[in-house]
Each structure stands twice: as structure tokens, then as C-alpha cells.
Amino acid sequence: MKAIAERNPELRDVFENIDFLQFTSSRENTEMLGQLVEIFSAKPLHHVSPDILGDAYEWILHYFAPQKAKEGEVYTPREVIKLLVEILDPEPEESVYDPACGSGGMLIISYRHVENLHGKEGAEKLFLFGQEANPKTLALSKMNLYIHDIRNAQLAHGDTLLYPKFKEGDGQKRFDIVIANPPWNQDGYSENELKKGEFWNKRFRYGFTPKQSADWAWIQHMIASADEDGRVGVVIDNGCLFRGGKEKAIRKGILRDDLVECVILLPEKLFYNTGAPGAVLIFKKNKPDERKGKVLFINASNEYEQHPEVRKLNRLGDEHIEKIASAYREFKEMDGFTRVVDLEEIKENDYNLNVTLYVFPEEEVEEIDVGKEWEELKRIEGEIMEVEERIEGYLREVGV
Incomplete structure (x- = not known):
């Protein structure tokens, strides 16, 4: 394994974070590993498309997602990532950064999005960056990108909120697109913990989060990591839209700077680790004129x-993804589905971003044919009268 790692430096983290010696100390595991080697040796894979191999690897990650969710790890459903990527729409020559990259899904689907629209050559011009705090998860991410034949990615290990690894000059590096769950x-x-980190005064300029929830610390880091024309998309807990205290103060500052472009309430039961609905927040530092002062x-x-x-579980279907992404692109009102709200109204609502405060799905009202229902009611009443007459006849026969 050491020799393989030396010959494949881009996979060094994969081998360093998987203890094959400890795994094979069990006779059962040794036998299992031997069988796997025999199976893969019998099936040459060098002619198999990286997309097929990548999909197989993604299937394995998906298969073990429920168990990993119980252990506290988060697997983002690929349909949710597709929605986010459709909205942010990365293009060749742009950079995409995921500060909590997990198994690499956000970066891979961004790459595929560009490949589908601009071909392999265009996708190779997309610059991918990711950081992950868990070294074993980072190893999974590197393997995932490698199997998908994606080589234009830079991944780093570390605590993003304290020690962002991508730097430029004497500050943090900035990107065209910042995307994360x-x-x-x-x-x-x-506050005391965040002040131990690098560039804290530039990254957390809207305030510090309460100890029990770093949601808006992540969001602030992402906004600070976007360049002047950058787009930011984050999947986050719905509660951060309306909680008070320090989080409200941060929301207030970000809204006053007109950075929030879109807030999307997702369906419930999309995620393995919670049945609660999540939210998608889209931020832009340089909104088009027609969207300024609006959310x-x-x-x-x-x-x-x-x-x-x-x-x-539920999931987003292709038609749902297209409907939501189209609504974002069109930026117009649809009864019970979308609403464009002025910042002044949000201010009047105490900077509350709870989606149901502004738009609530219309309940389908069943159309009633009064004449038809009246005829049905008369028919039922006639049947009841016939039954009553029969019962009265039976009672007379028995002398009651």
C-alpha cells in the first residue's frame, strides 16, 4: 500500500487514512479483502467509462448514508445538489469552492453540469476547490473525484471556520461560486472560539454566532469567500431563517447590504439525518438592477x-428541480409558489426570512356540482326511507 501511495501522490491521503493493516488483522476481513481483489482482478475496468465507475462509487456512498447519518455525518441528496448547481450555473474558466466538501458531491455535480453544457474540454477549465475537517471523509472525496476522472480539483484538510486553507496574498482566496451544505x-x-481563527475580522464582519449554532458563521465565511461578482448557494437548517438574538443581528446586516437574492423552502424528509425541511439561500454581491432591494x-x-x-424519505424529481430553477431565473410571482418581496417589508417583519411568512401553497379547492350533489342526497334519503319502512314492517310482524 505504501508503494501504491508513493506512485499515486494524488491519492496519498486515501491510503494514509485507511488502516489496511488493522483491517486485515481479522482473518474474516483478510478473506473478504482477498475475495474482492480476485473479483476485481477478473473484471478488467480500464475500458469502463469513469462516469459508470463514479456512479457505482456514489451508489456505495448512498447505500451507507443512513448508517453514516446515525453517526452524525451528513450525506447531501444528489437531487438537492443538482438544484443548487442549476441555480448557480457554473461556467468554464470559473472557480467553485465548497468549504465543507464532504464526499465531494457539490464539486462533482458542478463539473458534470459544465461538461453537459460545454463538453469535456469546457469542464476541464472549471477550477474546483474544497476543504473538509474530517480526514477520512476527505479521503472519500479524493477517491470520488479520482474515480470520476476529475483531476482539476484542489482539496485541503482543516477546520474551515478557524483555518481556511485557500489563501491569496495576505487574505483568503476568493471564488466565482461558493457552494455548500x-x-x-x-x-x-x-465569539471567543471564532476569534482564534484566521481572518476572523474580515470573515465575520456581521457578527458572531451563538455557541449552539454556527449556521450564520458558515454563511458569512461563504459570502466573504466570494469575489465581487460571486454567487453563493447554501443548504441550511430552516431555523436559521427566523431565530432571534445574534442570528437575527447577522441577518439584519446581510439584508441591509442587499446580499440575499433568493430563499427556498425545501420539502420535508429529504435528508437522512433529519425529517425537518431544509432551506436553500442564494446570495449575490452584485445583483442585477431589477433585483436590487428585493428577495x-x-x-x-x-x-x-x-x-x-x-x-x-422524499426526493426532488427532475420536474421539481426544473420548476424551482426556472422560478429563480424568471424572478416573478406565482400564486402559492413564489413571491418577490421588497426589503422594506422584510424589515417590517423584523428581518424574518421564514418562507411561509411570505408565500404559502394554495390549497386545491374541489369544485362541487351542486345539482349533482343534491340528486345524490335525495337518492340516499330515499334509500334510508326504504330501510326504515322495512324495519317498521319487521317490528309489526313480531308484535312490537
């Missing part, structure tokens, strides 16, 4: 289908 309600990042709210709580493999 960071840990929701992560605790342990109080688009999209209530997508009903845009789902039942998950085909996991009965207790």
Missing part, C-alpha cells in the same frame, strides 16, 4: 415525490 446547528463556535421567496414544500428506495 455545512453541518447544521454545529456547536462550539462562540425572491420560493415555497417548494410540495415539490417532491416519494423516494423509490427509502420508504420514509
